[in-house]
Amino acid sequence: MxxxxxxxxxxxxxxxxxxxxxxxxxxxxxxxxxxxxQPPVKSQEEFFEILDATDVDAxxxxxxxxxxxxxYLLAAMLSATAESAPRxxxxxxxxxxxxxxxxxxxxxxxxxxxxxxxxxxxxxxxKKDTPQTCVMEPTTVYGISKLAGEFxxxxxxxxxxxxxxxIRYPGLISWKAQPGGGTTDYAVAIFHxxxxxxxxxxxxxxxxxxxxxxxxxxxxxTLELMSSDLSSVNQFKAYNIAGMSFTPExxxxxxxxKLPDFKIxxxxxxxxxxxxxxxxxxxxxxxxxxxxxxxxxxxxxxxxDMLDNLKDTLANS
Ligand code: NAD
Ligand code: SER
Numbered sequence: 001m002x003x004x005x006x007x008x009x010x011x012x013x014x015x016x017x018x019x020x021x022x023x024x025x026x027x028x029x030x031x032x033x034x035x036x037x038q039p040p041v042k043s044q045e046e047f048f049e050i051l052d053a054t055d056v057d058a059x060x061x062x063x064x065x066x067x068x069x070x071x072y073l074l075a076a077m078l079s080a081t082a083e084s085a086p087r088x089x090x091x092x093x094x095x096x097x098x099x100x101x102x103x104x105x106x107x108x109x110x111x112x113x114x115x116x117x118x119x120x121x122x123x124x125x126x127k128k129d130t131p132q133t134c135v136m137e138p139t140t141v142y143g144i145s146k147l148a149g150e151f152x153x154x155x156x157x158x159x160x161x162x163x164x165x166x167i168r169y170p171g172l173i174s175w176k177a178q179p180g181g182g183t184t185d186y187a188v189a190i191f192h193x194x195x196x197x198x199x200x201x202x203x204x205x206x207x208x209x210x211x212x213x214x215x216x217x218x219x220x221x222t223l224e225l226m227s228s229d230l231s232s233v234n235q236f237k238a239y240n241i242a243g244m245s246f247t248p249e250x251x252x253x254x255x256x257x258k259l260p261d262f263k264i265x266x267x268x269x270x271x272x273x274x275x276x277x278x279x280x281x282x283x284x285x286x287x288x289x290x291x292x293x294x295x296x297x298x299x300x301x302x303x304x305d306m307l308d309n310l311k312d313t314l315a316n317s
Contacts, residue, residue, distance in 0.1 A: 003069025003110070004030050006062060008053045008096065010044075011035035014115070014169075014218070015074045016177035019044055021219050022072075032066050035075070040177050053096035063108055070111040070226075071100045079119055079142040079274050081181030086141040093145035097152060104162040112164040113226055116150050116238035118211055119143035120168060123277045130279035132240050132286045139277045150238045157236035165225050166238035167218075170282060173302060174215035175309040183274045187212055187251060190264070191306040194255050195314055199263045203271050206249040209280035213243030214297035214305065221293055228291040237286070243295040244302070245281035254303040 005026060010019050010033035019039070022031045033044060034051035051062055053075035062068070075096055082089030103109050121130055122137040138144050146168075156162040171184025179185040186202050187210075193200040221241050225233065252264040287293035297305075 002026075002030065004032055004066045005070045005072065006032045006034065006066065006068040007072045007074065008034050008051060008059070008100075009073065009075030010048070011037045011039045011177075012074060013172060013174060013177045013179045014215070015072075016041055016044070017174060017215050017219050018072060018074070018222065020176075021223065025223070032062070032068065034062065054092060054099075056099045056102075059099055060103065060108070063103060069109055070113070071103070071109055072113045072222075073097060073100050074115065076115075076145075077142065078180050078182040079117075079140050080183055080185070080271050082142040082145070083140060083270065083274070089141050090145055093142070094148065094152075097149050101152060101156045101162060101164065104164065105156060105160040110163060111226070112153075112162065113222060114149065114153060114164060114166050115222075116146045116166050116168045117142070118168055118170050118278055118282060120147040120150060120238070121277075121279050125279060127280050129281050129283040130240070131283045132237070140274055143277075146238075153238070154236040163230060164236065165233060166236075167221055167225060167287075168238050168240050168282075169218055170211035170213045170241070170243060172213055172215050172218050173306065175306055175313060176215075183271045183278070184210055184212060186248060190248070190251060190255065191310050194259055194262045195307070195310055198259070198261050199265070200252075201265045201267050202248045202252075203267065203269045204248055204275050205268045205272060206266050207247050208272070208275045209245050209247045210275055211242055211245050211279055211282045213241070213295065214302045217243050217295045217297050220296075221287075224293065225287075225291055232290050237290075239287040239290070239293070240282050240284045241287050241293055241295070242282040242284040243297065244299050246299055251299070251303075254299055255307070258303065258307055
């Protein structure tokens with residue numbers, strides 16, 4: 001029998017869509033979704049279990065019970081929420097990763113996906129077209145945990161031959177589930193508020209350019225990396241991937257072109273400093289070279305897709 005896939009942190013922004021896509025590819029009963037909270041989508045309640053990403057014994061029991069071969073570990077505290085509870089964020093982000101790395105080292109599972117982030121870069125990294133490898137001195141607890149996680153993955157890969165794969169996601173934009181407390185969340189909230197109230201109060205300044213990506217591209221990247229031949233990704237890397245780069249002002253202009261009465265105000269808060277420490281755009285040529293990665297969705301397509309789908313969702317809620 002084909003071994004199952006376990007998703008830990010499946011009820012979040014990425015997990016909601018990753019679960020859906022993995023079930024389309026592998027079949028419903030092959031994908032076990034787990035989280036501390038029920039999934040936001042009713043249809044995903046089947047093959048769902050409550051599981052704490054920091055409970056090593058519970059994860060091991062779940063792996064054995066369902067004959068799991070692959071784990072997608074998505075549970076984490078994101079950049080903004082992590083700043084309000086640095087120790088808690090470190091414990092969750094690190095202990096959950098070490099737990100699944102140990103399961104692979106001990107031969108209980110074959111493959112791991114663990115997402116990294118553009119937050120591994122810091123103010124001393126090149127700001128524009130930030131390369132795969134450069135100076136990395138993150139200033140957030142989230143970025144420090146992601147960079148340390150990359151080093152742990154690399155260590156387990158070299159020392160124990162663990163097949164662990166990773167992507168440094170940019171800010172992800174989607175309409176199926178709400179984002180979970182990141183600095184790039186404004187780029188989702190702006191669409192909700194544009195449709196609900198016609199006005200958005202942005203917590204970043206008008207000119208803050210950040211790397212972003214439509215969730216459809218991010219899920220495709222994840223599945224493409226996970227199914228790539230090991231020889232093309234055999235040296236552990238958390239790959240840079242790029243979709244688009246824009247400022248709040250540029251995004252507001254795109255929305256205004258569709259909703260002419262839309263208004264935006266700027267009232268930067270503590271998240272401005274986080275955004276200022278991150279790249280404005282990303283060079284993803286190594287992912288292109290190694291596993292033929294290339295984004296498909298641009299800002300015009302993204303704006304249309306978000307407005308169309310959220311309009312329907314809000315009308316039906
Ligand atoms: P999210 O906050 O939307 O989802 C995380 C999920 O983990 C939530 O459903 C939460 O309930 C769950 N969780 C939290 N603590 C848990 C625990 N102890 N046990 C089990 N589940 C727990 O986050 P997301 O956006 O889906 O991100 C998933 C991963 O991708 C994270 O590692 C994040 O750092 C990374 N990432 C996300 C983005 C983005 O823009 N969304 C960008 C870069 C990297
Ligand atoms: N979207 C994420 C955040 O803002 C980036 O990792 O935290």
